[in-house]
Amino acid sequence: MMATFTLFWITLPLFVGFGIYLLPKLARVLAVAVSLVSLAYGLWHVVYAEPMAVTLIDSFGVSLLVDQLSGFFVLTNAVVTAAVVLYCWSSGKSTFFYTQAIILHGSVNSVFICADLISVYVALEVIGIAAFLLIAYPRSDRAVWVGLRYLVVSNTAMLFYLLGAALVYQANRSFAFDALTGAPAEAIALIFLGLLSKGGIFVSGLWLPPTHGESESPVSALLSGVVVKTGVFPMVRFALLLPEFDPLVRFFGVATALFGVGFAVFAKDTKRVLAFHTVSQLGFVLAAPAVGGFYALTHGLVKSALFLTVGKLPSRDIKSLKKNPIPTSLWIALAIASFSISGFPLLSGFGAKVLTTKNLLPWQVIGMNIAALGTAISFAKFIFLPHTLSSQDQAKKVPGTGFWLAMAVLLGGLVFANIFYYEAYTLSNTVKPLVTIALGWLMYLLLFQRVSVKIPRVAERFDHLIGAMSLTLTFLFWMVLA
Numbered sequence: 001m002m003a004t005f006t007l008f009w010i011t012l013p014l015f016v017g018f019g020i021y022l023l024p025k026l027a028r029v030l031a032v033a034v035s036l037v038s039l040a041y042g043l044w045h046v047v048y049a050e051p052m053a054v055t056l057i058d059s060f061g062v063s064l065l066v067d068q069l070s071g072f073f074v075l076t077n078a079v080v081t082a083a084v085v086l087y088c089w090s091s092g093k094s095t096f097f098y099t100q101a102i103i104l105h106g107s108v109n110s111v112f113i114c115a116d117l118i119s120v121y122v123a124l125e126v127i128g129i130a131a132f133l134l135i136a137y138p139r140s141d142r143a144v145w146v147g148l149r150y151l152v153v154s155n156t157a158m159l160f161y162l163l164g165a166a167l168v169y170q171a172n173r174s175f176a177f178d179a180l181t182g183a184p185a186e187a188i189a190l191i192f193l194g195l196l197s198k199g200g201i202f203v204s205g206l207w208l209p210p211t212h213g214e215s216e217s218p219v220s221a222l223l224s225g226v227v228v229k230t231g232v233f234p235m236v237r238f239a240l241l242l243p244e245f246d247p248l249v250r251f252f253g254v255a256t257a258l259f260g261v262g263f264a265v266f267a268k269d270t271k272r273v274l275a276f277h278t279v280s281q282l283g284f285v286l287a288a289p290a291v292g293g294f295y296a297l298t299h300g301l302v303k304s305a306l307f308l309t310v311g312k313l314p315s316r317d318i319k320s321l322k323k324n325p326i327p328t329s330l331w332i333a334l335a336i337a338s339f340s341i342s343g344f345p346l347l348s349g350f351g352a353k354v355l356t357t358k359n360l361l362p363w364q365v366i367g368m369n370i371a372a373l374g375t376a377i378s379f380a381k382f383i384f385l386p387h388t389l390s391s392q393d394q395a396k397k398v399p400g401t402g403f404w405l406a407m408a409v410l411l412g413g414l415v416f417a418n419i420f421y422y423e424a425y426t427l428s429n430t431v432k433p434l435v436t437i438a439l440g441w442l443m444y445l446l447l448f449q450r451v452s453v454k455i456p457r458v459a460e461r462f463d464h465l466i467g468a469m470s471l472t473l474t475f476l477f478w479m480v481l482a
Helices: 002-022 024-047 068-087 095-113 117-135 141-172 185-199 202-214 217-227 229-241 243-264 270-287 289-310 318-323 328-342 348-358 362-383 392-396 401-424 427-448 462-481
Strands: 052-057 062-066
Touching (some): 002 095, 068 229, 068 289, 185 202, 202 270, 270 318, 328 348
C-alpha cells in the first residue's frame, strides 16, 4: 500500500506541473496542494513509518529507499516550496514559473528517496534544467548569463558523476549504492566530485555566491533551502550505508563548514553572506551524517526565510543598511532566523547544533566549534542592524500578506521543529551555545564590524570554477587511494 502511494506521490508533481497550463488560474493553489501532500508524506516518515525499500529494476539495482532521513529532507522541500509559493502569491508570476517550481519540487523529492546511482543522476539532471529556467526567469541579460553559467557547471559535474556510475556498474554490475564497496578509486572520486559540485561543497561551492546573488529572492530561497541539498543527500546516505565512506564525508563536512564561514564573516553584501553561509551550513549536515536530516530541515527553513527577507530590504549593502534603519517588522523576521541559525534556545537551530555536536568525532570538534563561532559573527551583521517603527516612509516599505504568510510557515516551523529533539534542553547543553553566541557578538562589535576586508572574486570566475573541479578530482583520487 505505502509502496503504491510512494510511486503516486513521486509522479504527482510531474503530472500537475505539466498539466498546470490547462488550469492556469489554479497554478498557485495546485503548487501549494502538491507541497502539502509532500508535507504529509515527509512528516509520516519522520514520525511513524518504518524504513521502506522498493525495487524497480532488480538486475540493475535500481531501487528506492524511504526512511526517517528521507522524511526530514522531503519535509524541508515541502515547507520551503509552500512558503515560496505563498511569497509569490500576489507577485504576478506566470504559470511558467509555477510549472518549473512544481517540477523542481518533484525532482528534488526523487533524489531524497533514490537508492541507486542512475536514478539520482536522472533526477539531478532534471533539477539542473528546472533550476536554470527559474534563475533565468526575469529574462534579463544578467539573469540568463548566471543561469547558463549554473547549467554548464551543473552539467559538467553530472558528466563526471555519470562516468563514475558507469565505472561502478562495470565493476559490480549494479547501480545500487552498496555497489560502491569495492568499486575502483577513480569511480568513487568521479561520483564524489559530481556531488560536491552539485551541492556546492568546499571549493566547488564558489558557484553559489554569484548564482544566489543574481537570482530573484524566491529562487535563491529554493536553491539554498532545498536544491543544494540534492548534492549533499547521497553523500549522507553513502556514509550511513557504507561505513568506509564516513571519514571522507565527515572530512568534507568540517572543511566546508570552515571554508564557507571564512568568506561569510568578511562579506558585506547580504545575499553573498547568505550564499557563503549556505556552503558552511552544508558542512554541518555532512559533519554528522547520522543527524544530517534534522540539521538540513532547520537550515532549509532558516535560509529560505533569510533570503526572502533580505529581498525586501532597501539595499543589499550592509554598510548602507547600518546608516538607514529598516522597518522593525522586517528586523524581527531577520533576527528570529539569525538567532535560530546561531543556535539560540527555543528555536530548532539550537537542537540541531546540540545534536550535531553530540555526534562529532574528537578530531572534528575544534573545527566545528570555530565554524559555530563564525556563524554567530556572520549573523550579528543582521541582528545589530538599526531599525525603526516611527517613520511613515519606512511603514510604506513593509511587505504584503504573501511575505508574512511565508514567514509564518518558515519561522513557525523553526518553533514547531523543536519537538523532534526536546531532550536538548538541559542546562549543560544550553550554556555552551549561549557562550558561543555571546563571544561571536562581542568579536563582531569589537573587531569584525570595524575591519574592511575585500575578498577577491577571481576564484568565482567561470573558467576558474572548472579548474577547481579538476583540482578537486585529483585531491579526491588521492584521498580514496589513501
